[in-house]
Amino acid sequence: MTIFKSAELTQKENYKFLTGSIIPRPIAFVTTLAEDGVTVNAAPFSFFNIVSSEPAIISIAVQRVGGKQKDTARNAAFTKELNIHIVSEEMVEEVNKTAASLAPDESEVAHTSLHLETILGMKTPKISEANIVLTAKLDQLIPITNDAGEIVADLILARILTYELDDAVFNKEKGYILPEVLNPVARLAGNDYAKLGEIFQVVRPN
Numbered sequence: 001m002t003i004f005k006s007a008e009l010t011q012k013e014n015y016k017f018l019t020g021s022i023i024p025r026p027i028a029f030v031t032t033l034a035e036d037g038v039t040v041n042a043a044p045f046s047f048f049n050i051v052s053s054e055p056a057i058i059s060i061a062v063q064r065v066g067g068k069q070k071d072t073a074r075n076a077a078f079t080k081e082l083n084i085h086i087v088s089e090e091m092v093e094e095v096n097k098t099a100a101s102l103a104p105d106e107s108e109v110a111h112t113s114l115h116l117e118t119i120l121g122m123k124t125p126k127i128s129e130a131n132i133v134l135t136a137k138l139d140q141l142i143p144i145t146n147d148a149g150e151i152v153a154d155l156i157l158a159r160i161l162t163y164e165l166d167d168a169v170f171n172k173e174k175g176y177i178l179p180e181v182l183n184p185v186a187r188l189a190g191n192d193y194a195k196l197g198e199i200f201q202v203v204r205p206n
C-alpha cells in the first residue's frame with residue numbers, strides 16, 4: 001500500500017486524491033441573488049452533503065480562488081438565502097456551463113438554455129428545469145483556514161425551508177422520491193461524472 005501524508009502534498013495533489021477517493025459526490029446546483037438585487041448567480045458544487053435532519057441542514061463548501069470569496073458564498077452571506085437544485089442527466093450539460101468564471105454582475109444562467117422562476121417568499125429565483133429544489137436560508141457561514149491562517153474556503157450551512165418536488169419524481173402515496181425517475185448525476189474526479197446505476201438493498205442489523 002502506498003501512503004502519502006496530506007501535509008506534505010500540494011493543494012493540487014490533495015484535491016486529486018480527495019476527489020478521486022470520495023466518489024460519487026452529489027451535486028448542488030445553487031442559485032443566489034447578488035447584492036444588486038438583480039443578478040442571479042448559478043454555480044454547481046460537489047463538496048455537498050447532508051448535515052442534519054432535525055433541523056434539516058445541508059453543507060456546501062465553496063472554495064476560494066486566490067483568497068477571494070466566490071459569488072455564491074458572498075451572495076448567501078448578504079441575502080441569507082439560497083436555492084439548491086438536484087442535477088439530473090437531462091440538465092447536466094447546461095449546469096456545467098455555469099462553472100465558468102464570470103464577473104459578479106453577470107448571470108451564468110444567461111449562457112445556458114435554463115430558465116429562472118420566482119419562488120413565493122424568496123428573493124432568489126429557482127431553475128425551472130430542476131425536478132427537486134431545496135429552498136434554504138443561511139444558518140452559518142464558516143471560514144476554513146489553512147496552516148498559515150489564510151481563508152481558503154467558505155463552508156455554508158443552509159437550513160432547508162421547503163422541498164419542491166416535481167410530481168414525476170415523487171410517489172405521493174408512499175411519500176418517496178423516485179431515484180430511477182430523478183436520474184441524478186454525481187461528480188467523480190477531473191471531468192468525469194456518473195449516473196445512478198444499479199440500485200440494490202442491504203438490510204441494516206437491528
